[in-house]
Amino acid sequence: MAWKQVLKTTGKDNRIYRNNPESCYTFSVNKIAGLYIHIPFCARKCTYCNFNTTDFVEGLAARYCQAVAAEIHYWGQRLAKEESSLLPIDTIYFGGGTPSIVEAEQLATILAACRRHFQVTADAEITIEINPATLSPQKLTAWLAAGINRASVGIQSFLDSELIALSRTHDSQQALQTIAALRAAGFQNISLDLIAGLPQQTKTNWQYNLHEALLLRPEHLSLYLLEVKEGTQLFSQIKRGQRPQPDDDLAAQLYEMMCAATAEAGYEQYEISNFALASRAPKKSLRSKHNLKYWSDTPFYGMGCGAHSYDGRMRWVNTLPTETYVEQVAAQGQAIHERRRLxxxxxxxxxxxxxxxxxxxxxxxxxxxxxxxxxxxxxxxxxxxxxxxxxxxxxxxxxxxxxxxxxxxxxxxxxxx
Ligand code: SF4
The missing domain is CATH 1.10.10.920 (Arc Repressor Mutant, subunit A)
Structure with missing residues (x-):
């Protein structure tokens, strides 16, 4: 949703917030909210990653997905009570971690809970983040059947040497097979993630990555400049001198290359790191409807461990550790760790x-x-x-x-x- 549209659709007298924490989540903003669902499981930790993740364990994943469904129930009921009807939602985003690692039926159960406890609009954008190493034909079919209509694929690089250095679990061949399989299954809205400025990455390598990505004609591209965060393996590797320091001048050149190459290929840069293919359908934008909520002061509700929420006035974040989150939801329906009124x-x-x-x-x-x-x-x-x-x-x-x-x-x- 464009910023101007957001402002137009926002009434001035439509925010009613109270100081009582039990009632401070009143949602009266007439902008349609989104749901973020965090699936924290990964096969292993990538060297640059500082997201809230945990090792994939089948039993824990099953209990976790049940807890997320229970949390959705809690918030759906609570918000519906304040609004006297189910809260409308027009985006659902499965992020992680690696949402594609869990059973498709578990995601379907979570989506069913969303539909039961929120008013999910008929044209809702429902995205899943995918790691190419976790795909199966059965999952693809089940995701589509459950209503998932957008795939965000964590490619990061088309060069095996770079993927190995990042400790990714897939190779370039699997990345290409994943896109082909998504297309063959019927996915019409695919986003690819790539990272620029990797240690030892040259302009030639980045050019190759861009070229490969653009050849695939995804509807959307998220092209990030690498940020080395404290606490990551990469941070320690650089500190120990095992990898070179990122080169800011080179990063600037890689950024310019990505802006030029995407523009030439018909992509609109609508955000610092995000590019959407010009849509063939006049009124259909291929921008990420969900991520636009973060950038346009629109409410979103995060479910799962470490997930963030914003209702137009309050921000809150859930408990980080997976096990503790499951226990907290079992005990009290929600798992708020910290909240702040703006x-x-x-x-x-x-x-x-x-x-x-x-x-x-x-x-x-x-x-x-x-x-x-x-x-x-x-x-x-x-x-x-x-x-x-x-x-x-x-x-x-x-x-x-x-x-x-x-x-x-x-x-x-x-x-x-
Ligand atoms: S797959 Fe994504 S979330 Fe998981 S460790 Fe790698 S970067 Fe982090």
């Missing part, structure tokens, strides 16, 4: 730096109407410096990142934190 300024500043990720930027007048904040008056001096550094533009009433600003976005976002 004040007006926090809500506005978060909305700014999330919306700035989008290429279309922010309509300043509409923002002022919605959030009561004049961005130029509040951050004028800092924004002027960013404009001088060619990181942002303010034109025709819109604040946007420039191409250079998208590469150095964290510098701009610092203004608002």
């Amino acid at each position: 004040d007006d300024t926090e809500r506005a500043t978060e909305a700014i730096f999330m919306a700035l990720r989008l290429t279309e930027g922010i309509d300043l007048a509409a923002f002022r109407d919605e959030y009561g904040m004049d961005i130029l008056a509040t951050y004028g001096a800092e924004l002027e410096r960013s404009a001088d550094a060619e990181l942002i533009t303010i034109e025709a009433g819109r604040l946007r990142l420039t191409a250079r600003g998208r590469l150095l976005s964290n510098e701009v976002f610092m203004i608002f934190v």
Whole structure:
């Protein structure tokens, strides 16, 4: 959903929040929410990964999926009680971890719970993240039968040497077979993830990865620059000198290469790392409907261990460890670990730096109407410096990142934190 549309569909008197924690989740925003479902299991940990994951164990996965269905029941009932009807949802996103590692029937049970306890719209976008090493023909058929209509495939690289270095469990052949199998099964909305700036990656290697990805004509591409996070194996490897430090200048060149190659191939860059193929159907956008919720201040509810939620005013996060999450849901229906109520300024500043990720930027007048904040008056001096550094533009009433600003976005976002 475009930012401007979001603002248009947001009433001014439609947020009713109370201080009582038991009733602070009132959802009265007339923007349709999304559901995120976290499946934490992975065959093994990739070297760069700092997500909340755990080793795949069949018995635990079965109990976990039951717990997620129970948590969906809890939240569906709670929100329906506050709204006097089931809450409408138009996106469901299975993320992880590796959602494709669990039995398809387990995901179908979770989806059935979503449909029972939320009002899932007929045209809902339902995405599953897939690791190519975990695919089977039976799973594909069962996913489609359950209503999953979008596949986000974690390719990361088409070069086996890079996949081995990342400790991925698939090879390039499996990646290609996965896309072919998804197409043959009838998936019409496929997104591929690639990572740029891997240790020892050359421009030639990245060019090859881009070329292979674009040849497949996925509907969507998520192309991320590698971030080395503390606590990951890669972080330790670099610290021990086993791998070179990432080269920022090279990363900038790889980013420029991806923007140029995708544009030439007919993809629209709509977010810092996300590119959508121009749709053949005039009114159908191939942007990620679910991820747009994060960038456009739309509520989303996260189910599963470590999942985050936002209802328009409160943010909360579930308990991280898988076993503890299962126990907590069994005891109390939900598994909130921590929650925070945003004040007006926090809500506005978060909305700014999330919306700035989008290429279309922010309509300043509409923002002022919605959030009561004049961005130029509040951050004028800092924004002027960013404009001088060619990181942002303010034109025709819109604040946007420039191409250079998208590469150095964290510098701009610092203004608002
Ligand atoms: S498959 Fe994804 S979630 Fe699992 S360890 Fe690798 S990067 Fe992390």
